[in-house]
Amino acid sequence: MARAKTKNELIEAANESFEKLWSIIDSMPMDALKKEFDFSGDLKKKEAHWKRDKNVRDVLIHLYEWHQLLLTWINSNIVGSKLPFIPKPYSFKTYGEMNIEFWKKHQSTDLEEAKDMLKDSHEAVLKLVAPFSHEMLFTKQYFDWTGTTSLGSYCVSAMPSHYDWAIKKLRAHIKLIRLKS
Numbered sequence: 001m002a003r004a005k006t007k008n009e010l011i012e013a014a015n016e017s018f019e020k021l022w023s024i025i026d027s028m029p030m031d032a033l034k035k036e037f038d039f040s041g042d043l044k045k046k047e048a049h050w051k052r053d054k055n056v057r058d059v060l061i062h063l064y065e066w067h068q069l070l071l072t073w074i075n076s077n078i079v080g081s082k083l084p085f086i087p088k089p090y091s092f093k094t095y096g097e098m099n100i101e102f103w104k105k106h107q108s109t110d111l112e113e114a115k116d117m118l119k120d121s122h123e124a125v126l127k128l129v130a131p132f133s134h135e136m137l138f139t140k141q142y143f144d145w146t147g148t149t150s151l152g153s154y155c156v157s158a159m160p161s162h163y164d165w166a167i168k169k170l171r172a173h174i175k176l177i178r179l180k181s
Contacts, residue, residue, distance in 0.1 A: 004156050007134040011126065013156070017163035018122055024170050025056065025115070033111060037173050045172070048096050052103055056173075059166050060114040065102040067121035070158040074128055077145040085154060122159070129155055 004010040025033070033056050039045045053059050069085060076083040084091075090098040106114070129137070136142055137152035146154065 004152070004160060005138060007129075007132070007137050007152070010129070010137065010152055010155055010160070013160035014122075014126065014163070017160040017167070021163050021167050021170075024167060024174070028056070028170075028174065032174060032177050035173075035177065037169075038176065039172065042172075049099070049169075052100060053169065055111075056170065057106070057109065057111045057114045058103060059169055060111075060118045061106040061109060062099065062102060063162055063166055064114065064118045064121050065099075065106075066158045066162055067118075067125050070125055070154060071121070071128060073145075073154075074151070077143065082145060125155070125159060 004013045036054050037050075039050045042050075049062075053062060069087070072087075073083055073085045086092055086095050086098065109117075132151065137155065138150050140146075140150045141148060143151055
């Protein structure tokens with residue numbers, strides 16, 4: 001699906017990708033859900049996240065934490081309390097370090113809890129976005145706190161685009177399991 005450019009496309013893409021993600025998770029046997037990822041043999045998988053996330057729980061928690069970033073950022077800025085999307089001491093140049101902190105924070109979170117947390121945060125983001133008009137979401141610089149882009153662009157990144165990232169990762173995990181069987 002092309003990147004959402006309207007409020008309706010955003011909500012549709014978020015829900016479609018989220019449903020696709022759960023369809024994959026629901027189809028996985030328990031051993032695959034709990035099995036550690038091992039992408040070490042694939043030299044094409046160079047990005048840090050291929051090493052950072054060790055299992056399905058880690059992927060779900062990553063999505064949950066990015067929802068939390070979006071929720072906190074919008075809720076704070078909409079009432080005039082200026083906050084950057086990426087909290088200090090991090091920036092868009094160092095958000096990889098932030099992602100590692102998210103990973104560390106949730107090492108005692110179990111898979112079922114991670115599932116519940118993500119489902120709840122997805123609903124919370126959709127509920128928060130619902131009152132915004134198309135113009136508010138997709139007009140660049142409509143809000144001064146979105147910088148040079150639009151609020152909708154951040155929402156796309158935190159929801160459908162991030163869900164697609166997770167789907168790709170889970171499919172790669174499933175493929176490796178099948179190859180090793």
